[in-house]
Amino acid sequence: MCFMGRWSEERVTGAAPDAPSLAAARKLARPGPWSETGSNDVLVWGKCQGSGKSPYQVSVDIAAPAYRCSCPSRKFPCKHALALLLLWSRGEMADGGSVTADFAEEWAAQRADRAAAREHRQSAQQTDPAAQAKRLADRLTLMDAGIADFARWLTDLVRTGLASAHNQPYSWWDGVAGRLVDAQLPGLAEQVRAMGSDVHARADWADHLLLRTGRWWAMTKAWNKRDELTPAEFADLRVAVGWAMASAEVQSSEAFPGPWLVLGAHRSDDGRLQQQRTWLRGPDGTVVLVLDFAAQGEALATPQLAGALLDVTVARYPGSEPQRAMFTGSLSPRGLVDSLGEGCSIAEALDMESAAVALSPWRDRHPVLLAGVRVCPAGPGWLRDGSGDSLPLVGASLDSLLALTGSHPVHMFGELEEGRVRPLSVVVHGAVVTP
Amino acid sequence: MTWLADLRSSALVGTGRHPAPAPAPELDFRPRDGLSREELLLDQAALADVVTRAARRPSVADTATFPDPAPPDDAPQASAEAVRLLDLLLSQPPVGPELRTQLVADWLQFAAASGQRVPHRLLPGLLALADAKPAVAEHLHPAIGTRGRWLQGVRQHGSGPAGPQVPAPQGSGGGTAATVDWAELRTADATAELERLRRSDPGAARDRLHAHWNTLSAKERAAHLAAFAINLGPADEDLLENALDDKAKTVRDVAADLLDRLPGSARADRMAARLKPLLRVKGILRKQFEIDLPPDPDSTALRDGLAPVPRSGEPDRLGRLDTIIRAAPLDVWTEAANRSKAATLAMLDGEPRVIDTIVSTAALRADAEWVRALLDMRTDARLLGCLPAAEQEDALLRHIRSGTAQPLVLVPLLRGLPRPWGVSLAAAVLELLAGKNGGQLATMLTGFLPMALPPDTADQCRRLLQRSDDDAPRRRVFRDVVQYQSFRQSLTEAFQ
Structure with missing residues (x-):
């Protein structure tokens, strides 16, 4: 699903679990502590001298992506893996040639074995x-x-x-x-x-x-x-x-070509599970939702930038609109848009919610693109549209919204949830920004 | 009661005690026959869930709670590189907390100097940092631009619990202290207000206190009078002289302390009259002062603040002498010696306690001539603090070069100097740091050395850093200097 070849520094940054890890990695991202570094099409590897006697062995599968390091850190990926990727992405890594280091080779082989076993199980299941x-x-x-x-x-x-x-x-x-x-x-x-x-x-x-x-x-x-x-x-x-649909089944269903516009995204973490919701709109106006999950300490899929046009095909899960979807095939950003399109008023958004509840009474989160709404800082924060209607905000960084919009009317994409709006992106001065 | 409220009460107590209500007729919902009480309630709860969600209406906004939109920014946004550096400092600072605060303040000053502003998206992080760091807060303007100023206003006034349905209380901000009756304020607030007035108009503050004097408690009189330390002048003498007759000792003490700072006052004359007879010059080749101890105080001396004879035990005669020296004009000494200030001080060679008292008196009165004379024989933070900025640095440099002062005594003095330091002072301090036992001094200078050294010393620090050295604090302080100077260099380039 991802493109091969060298990652950009932004992509490495996006893989970091938190800011301190990234800051620590930046300090390590110099050739000094590294030895036996190298890379091929799928793997990047190296040894990093830490405070201990033997250096940490770091391997990264850039295709999956997956990370492995012999350090005891519970951060994932750890600072060593990030530092190695930073070095590699900047082209500052001494490349030891095409011979893969033993520890990296071994790890890749283990992973391949496990994947093969899993595939075998699945195909055995399907054939009977x-x-x-x-x-x-x-x-x-x-x-x-x-x-x-x-x-x-x-x-x-x-x-x-x-x-x-x-x-x-x-x-x-x-x-x-x-x-x-x-x-x-x-x-x-x-x-x-x-x-x-x-x-x-x-x-x-x-x-x-x-x-x-x-x-x-x-x-x-x-x-x-x-x-x-x-x-x-x-x-x-x-x-x-909670009866999940096998992703292989979805993968093999009809693929819808893009370009898909990223309307907004949200990351949440309930302490056990991290979730990433990415709302996309297709060329015909269809809105879909890509969900990514990761256990605590694992890396979520790379977030997509709100306002980006993605050249990618998606497959849709069955269900009523807006459907859940998954990326199929390779993904490449085509550029940024200067507007999310026409929005609706608050009254229209609530009518839409009404219709959505009638269609699917179990769902309580609805995508909404509001036009010309102003932000008011009282209490939890409020939105008001041109006709004087208001809705409360939820989960919003008010300072950030106010700084970006100056309380001028803006287009805002968000999730309507129990009569409240969670803002995910706003359009200011011809750019889609994330509050 | 509405249907929904009925349904809620039934559900709360349970259908075991309270049957489910009949559905609201306007919903046009007829339950099937033969349902149990529980099923009847659950069916209606399911209906209520869908109806509630499908029938949501917008709230109606009260426009009064919405801030006016921000006026347009007139200054251009800082360059992409400058924005990147600020973003780095705010979200992933590559330096320690002290350097970060200083570099953010530097960024703001660079922006102000070049007429550029902070981009809108970085304002929340910057204002949050400014809430915690006054050094950042004081440089916010004008760099945060129109939007930043607007956001500050909204943050201050718009954070009440009110929402659109509940209009914010009008005029809830409260008037400033100046518009309400000063006499109605609580003591601490009234003192603060008086201090503010002393800064802008000392005479008006004096008139205000004078007008209310007789209605105030002893505690209030003492607290308010202490505010006169700000912009104290000869015009305050009458009020202070009267306060010497106050019923309360706390008020008399405050008045006496303040009069110590007025060598031209009548009390200073009276003290001079007490001091003169105590001073005798002896010796022929090498002249010395012989100082008698003061006699037991009479009633006027007691009024001037000399300690009374205790009921038991010996009186503190040295303490009495201190009180007299602090209150009398220092020129009494030169007149008694009939010599210059320096020569007069030389005659007090064997009297360290007297010199100490003279040092604190000169510092308290900020008497520049005496301070200079005293600095020739002493290194003292209080004295250096009284000198004009340019003179301070030279004096300190002289004291470092002479090697008489303990390096650690210098730290508070160095901290107080205007920055950046001159090249020669910087060189002298670096020499101390690089020398033996420089590590301890380095630890104490960590907080401000990077900001105090002039930019041209960065190379020297880089060389010192490269020198092999096991002293971790010393390495850290040199590293900080190098980091700070190189980041500052990046800022300079980003704002060109």
């Missing part, structure tokens, strides 16, 4: 339709039982009252979530866990829990009627309960 059908039937039985159990739990919940649920410790919610995970319903489990903390964190917990209980109830009903749903409706339900 009878076994595949049985696995699917088993899974559905398990999920049906889980849904029935969850419906009973919801009934108990409203019989004893939400107030008594409010007094339960987190472990109570976690226990329910655990049963959902066992029933292969991790998406539901995640929502229940989140509720376990929301009931204590939110002032409007009673309304939130009541409405969410209603939504969960509707999901159990929809699950039991899944044969009557359209493919898109069923796909949305699958996402909501």
Whole structure:
């Protein structure tokens, strides 16, 4: 999915887990501490003299990308890998020739073995339709039982009252979530866990829990009627309960050519999982969402710059619009746009949300491009459009928004979430910038 | 009660005790027959979820809470390279925190000098740094431009908990201290306000305190009177002289301390009259002062601030002498000796305590002639602080060269000097650093040496850094100097 050849320094910078790692790497990015460095089409390697006796062995697979270093750092990639990449990207690395260092060779071989084993497992699975059908039937039985159990739990919940649920410790919610995970319903489990903390964190917990209980109830009903749903409706339900679609299946589906415009992106980290959401718009106006995940300490995919036009094809997951998508094939930036296009008013955005809820009641995050909105710094921050309508902001760096816009009307792309807007990009002076 | 509120109460207490309400008729929702209480409530909760989300309406903004849009910037944005350097300093500083603060302040000054401004996107990071570092805050203007000034205003006034539905309280900022009645302020605020007035108009401050004097508590009189240390002058003498009769000892002490700084006052004359009889000159070839101790104070001496005879134990006669010396004009000494200041001081060779008192008196009064004479025999931070800037540096250089002063005593003096230093002082200090035991001095100079050395010394520091040296603090201070000077060089080029 990425281009071969030498990385730019920006790309290396983008791979850094945090600023201190990058700062440390910059200090190491000089030839002094390095020995036995070299590179080929896929690997960059070298030894870095640290404070210890034996130097750290660093290998980077630039195609995957993947990183490996013998240092004990828990940062990933560590400063040594970043420093090596910096040296290499600047062309300042002494290239020891085409002979790959033993430690790099060994690592690459291990990785290749593991990948081959994984592929083998997958192909074995695919080649046996009878076994595949049985696995699917088993899974559905398990999920049906889980849904029935969850419906009973919801009934108990409203019989004893939400107030008594409010007094339960987190472990109570976690226990329910655990049963959902066992029933292969991790998406539901995640929502229940989140509720376990929301009931204590939110002032409007009673309304939130009541409405969410209603939504969960509707999901159990929809699950039991899944044969009557359209493919898109069923796909949305699958996402909501957490039944993932194999990416290989999506990869092989129809590819949509670009150029795709990056409307905005958001990174979040809940302590266990990092998520990156990238909103794209295609030439025909279709909006899709690319999701990337990484475990704690692992590197997320390189972020795409808001306002960039990408020459890439994407494949879409089934579901209602805006669909989740993945990049297929190589990606190359074509340039930057000076505008995101026409936006809508706040009233129109809410109408759109209304329509989206009717289409897919499980989704609570909607992309929105607002036209001519001003930023007001009171409270959590507010947006106001030309007709005087306002919406509160969420997760915004107000100082940054105010500095960039000067409270002048601007076009803003963001996510509409529970009646609030999370700003992801704004257009000022003919440039798309990230607040 | 609305349907939603009914639904919420049922759900909170549980359908075991409270059945679900009937759906709101306007929703046109008819539940199926034969549902249990729980199912009836859950169905309606599911409906409420969708209805709430599909029926969201925008809030209506109260335009009063929106700031006026920022006026256009008239200054051009700094060059791409200058912006890159500021971004680096703010997000990934390649130098330590002290150097970073200084370099950001330098950046702002360079920008101001070349009429350029900070790009909008870096303003939040810069203002956040300025909140923590006064050295950055004082150079923000004019480099942050119109947008920066506007953002500062918005940050100060627009951060209340109000939103569009709740209009911000009008005029919640509160008037400045000058517009409210001074007598109504709390003591600390009133003192601060009086200090402000002393700076701009000492006479008006005196009139204000005089007018309120009789209504103030002893604590207030003492605190407010102490503010007269700012811009103290002969015109303040009457008020201070009267304060010597105050009921409260704290007020009398403040008045006496302030009168010590007025050698032309009547109290200084009275003290001179007490000092003169105590001084006798003896010796023929090598003249010396013989100093008697003062007698027990009479009532006028007590009024002037001399310590009374204690009920038990011996009186502190040396302390009495100190009080008299501090309050009397220093010229009493030269008149008694009938010699120059330097020669007079030479006659006090065996009296270190007296010299100390004279040093503090000269420094307190900032009496330049006496300070110069005293500096010829002493190295003292208080004295150097009284000299004009140009003279200070020369005096300090003389004291370093003479080698009489302990290097560590110099640190506060060096810290206080205007920067950058002259070339010869810089060379003298570097020589001390490079010498034996320079490491300890280096540690103490770490915070300000890079900023104090003139740019032409960077090469010398680079050479010193390359010299093999096991002394880590010394290496660090030289490294800091080199880093600072080379970053500053980049700034100079970026702003050309």
